[in-house]
Amino acid sequence: MAYNYNRLFEPIKINGMRLKNRISLSPMGTFTPNIDGTDSEEGIRYYEERAKGGAGLIQTGAMFLTSKLAQGSPTIAVDSIRSIPRQTLMIERCHRWGAKVSLQLSCGTGRNGAITVTDDVLVSASAVPAYYDPNMICRPLTVEEIKESMKDWENDTRIALEAGYDAIEIHAHAGYLIDQFMSPIWNKRTDEYGGSFENRARFAVEIVQAIRNVAGPKFPILFRISLDHRFNGGRTVEESMKLLQVLEKAGVDAFDIDAGCYESQDYIFPTCYTGEGCMAYVCEEARKHVSVPLLNAGNHSMETAVELLESGNCDIIQFGRQFIADPDFPNKLKAGHREDVRPCIMCNEECIGRIFGRLTQLSCTVNIQTAMEDAMKITKLEKTKxxxxxxxxxxxxxxxxxxxxxxxxxxxxxxxxxxxxxxxxxxxxxxxxxxxxxxxxxxxxxxxxxxxxxxxxxxxxxxxxxxxxxxxxxxxxxxPFLPPIKGIDLPNVIDVTKAHQFGVDAENIVICGGGLSGCDTAIELGERGKKVTVVEMRDDVALDVMPINKISITRLLDEYGVDLQVGKTVMRIEEDGVIVVDKECNEVKIPADAVITAFGQKxxxxxxxxxxxxxxxxxxxxxxxxxxxxxxxxxxxxxxxxxxxx
The missing domain is CATH 3.40.50.720 (NAD(P)-binding Rossmann-like Domain)
Known part of the structure; x- marks a missing residue:
């Protein structure tokens, strides 16, 4: 199918801000700020490089309203005038390439806070369990604290204007603090900020009004919201429509819409298993209920982006990890060189995996220069080798x-x-x-x-x-690592790599090894209707997998009916099955027409x-x-x- 990528390069306005194209850098945390609350040169260069690469809109990662509400997460101190000079530096270096810059502001993670980086009891809309430790019951924000936070929104808006930002996006998605006020499953309040729909929306509406009071009528206010929480009890697309209408009336100029929350984390940080354009589905219904521009993220390829724009259901495409993998991809597209765009492989390993797992700044599996653009600049050698x-x-x-x-x-x-x-x-x-x-x-x-x-x-x-x-x-x-198991050389046994190369004709298959390779193979065979059993000696499968990816893997293994035999060791392989033993030394035979070995590599x-x-x-x-x-x-x-x- 031929794609006309020119659609991505049409200008568009959000209130008083004109964008040169429909390509936006999705807001993602970088973990680059200095300890004093200013951004590092690496962080500034990271944004500048994406502006230079052709982005129409640069969205910063979520910056927290105050350090108190941030509860330990390091971001730029946007509540302090000391952060202004380096924010201005970043903005003007992006403006130099024709991009506009939006500050994403969040009043906190609430119940989703990382309890390992704060000594405080997490705050929320109500006394609900913390996500990472359900034994911790969050402390509800008082009405006085809510009113005080509105002053913080006004203060941070003033600082954003002084720094030179072109827009502010309110971070209200993913089940973070604002979302906790908007959602009945987390908002159990009985005061003016809980109970009725109008009361649950009040916190968000007052935030929009606080920004507007300072920024004036032409300054663009964007609002990022998950329209579909994707878990039982969470908000659905249909239920979110009334919120969009109320917020548009309150003064929101554009909605940045997607899906997921921490109970469905593989949609906050989409995996290869969720597929390309995995959250485009929320746009069609939203388009029917609001008149302002819509932005959408979710593993978009250039092709799914064009398709969504051509559908009329979305106006601007958010590219996140694709911009990490190749900051120059818009310019390459514009020049007619789609073949030169380096693809994000949606692995989550060196971007969010690096931040979550190591508490260090983001990088990229396929682009080692990410956030180290100067230190890793590729230069010619003086003498050819x-x-x-x-x-x-x-x-x-x-x-x-x-x-x-x-x-x-x-x-x-x-x-x-x-x-x-x-x-x-x-x-x-x-x-x-x-x-x-x-x-x-x-x-x-x-x-x-x-x-x-x-x-x-x-x-x-x-x-x-x-x-x-x-x-x-x-x-x-x-x-392949092949342990000395009797029968491993039988004709019904195939190594996992060769199983991919040559296929497996059998219908009833046992996979020996429940690491990433074994699980991926089980999912692929399950998709094709095969009966699959995975044998793993440890207590769970996919233990070598980045935790967010494991969420997708676990769901798909269940969806395709893969039988997980954990805590069991392969003793021998026979022509019609695999003999395994559990931790109590009980021996069991699992019937199989074919056996795939996925014991790992050496x-x-x-x-x-x-x-x-x-x-x-x-x-x-x-x-x-x-x-x-x-x-x-x-x-x-x-x-x-x-x-x-x-």
Whole structure:
């Protein structure tokens, strides 16, 4: 299907603000602010790079109204005049590229607060359980505190105007504090801020009015709201329509609409399993009830963005992690080079996973330069080097790309007949489309950079090409780990990678191993109507998976009826099934027509170690051959290897 991407580049106005196109950087936390409440140079450059790349609107991540209500989460201190100079710096550096900048303001996470970063009892609309620790009962905000917060909204608006922001977006989605006031499941109040619909909406309406009182009639006020909480008892799309109408009447100039809350976290941070354009469905009904512009986020590709705009149900598309993966994608589209857009693979590993898991600033699995644009700037070497890359998996491909960009003569040797390695081989499911897209992108980039790829060629330590090379990058990947289980070599047994490559004709399948690879394979086979059982020796499956992704995986395993046999160890494999033993040493046979082994991988280390021993001064090992991990680690190591060339 042919797409006319010009639709993305049509101008649009939100109240008094004119945007040059329909492409917006979705508001996402960066974890870049300094401890004094000002943003770091890395944070400023992060926003500037997306403005330079062609965004019409730059939305900051949620900045908290006051440190008290933030309850420990680090953001820019937008309630303090000391934050103004560096905010102005960021805004004007974005304006320099023609982008407008919107400050997303939040009065707090409420019951969703991270209890590990605050010593206080969390606040909420009512005395409801905290999300992360249901044993903690939140403290309801008093009426006096609510009234005082309205003064804070006015103060922060004044500071936003002084800094030079073009708009303010009220963060009221995802079940955060404002949403807790708007939703009956969390708002149990009996005063003027609870009970009736009008009372539950009062807190949000007064916030809109507080901003308008300071900003004036032409200043754009955006309102981000989840229209569908996607859990039993949460607000539905139909129930949200009345809220939109009340808020538009109160003075909201545009609605940033999506779905999800912390009870359905894989929609707040959409996964590959939720699919592309996964929250576009909320727009059609919203369009019927309000007249102001609508913005929408949710794993959009350029194609789903065009489709949504052409439907008439949305006016501006929010791109989040796609902008992290490729800040220049709007300019590439505008220039007619869709093939050069590096895809976000929707893995959640190095963006929100890095923030949640390590409490450090965001990065990206496929774009190592994210939030380190200056420190990781790719520059040409003074002298050309002859670089040999062994292995065309993700680590080798990234090393080859960056080395070529630095002016090196690069040759890649790959023993298979395609690039991508295991990463490509296992990407057969529909939900792994973006991985296939990434491998295609690498192929295009290497061709444009003049990198020669020699397929069906296996390099040994004594190969003459190694002697002639200035630098050797070895990225030969990993091989399946096969434990000494009786029957593992039977004809009805297949390794998980080969199962993806050649398919499995059987209808009743047992997968040995419940890690990410085993679970993904179970979901893919379940989608195809197969009867699937997963055997895992630990107490749960997908324990090696980023927690938000695990939410999607767990739901889909249940949806496709996958039988999870946890706490059980594979003892032997027979022609018609698998013998397992539980923790009480009870032996059980699970019938199967075919058995897939997904016990993990081990480094293909023999050749790499031999090459390193022979050429220690010019050899770098990359990715799984030096220690099995995820593809993101291999890509990062490939980038670093090429960047380290001198």
């Amino acid at each position: 002859n670089v040999v890359v062994i292995g065309a998996g993700p680590g080798g491909l990234e090393a080859a790309r960056v080395a070529a960009m630095r002016g090196c003569k690069v040759t890649v040797y790959e023993k298979a007949d395609k690039i991508g390695g295991i990463f490509r081989a296992i990407a057969t499911a529909d939900f792994k489309k973006r991985i296939r897209d990434l491998i295609t992108w690498y192929g295009v980039q290497l061709e444009k950079l003049g990198v020669e790829i020699k397929f069906n060629t296996e390099i040994k330590p004594d190969d003459p090409v190694l002697q002639d090379a200035d630098e050797i990058f070895v990225a030969t990947g990993s091989v 480094p293909a280390a023999e050749v790499p170690e031999a090459i390193l021993a022979k050429y220690p001064m010019k050899t770098t090992l990359i990715g799984d051959c030096d220690g099995v991990s995820k593809a993101g680690k291999a890509i990062r190591e490939g980038f670093y290897a090429a960047m380290a060339l001198q």
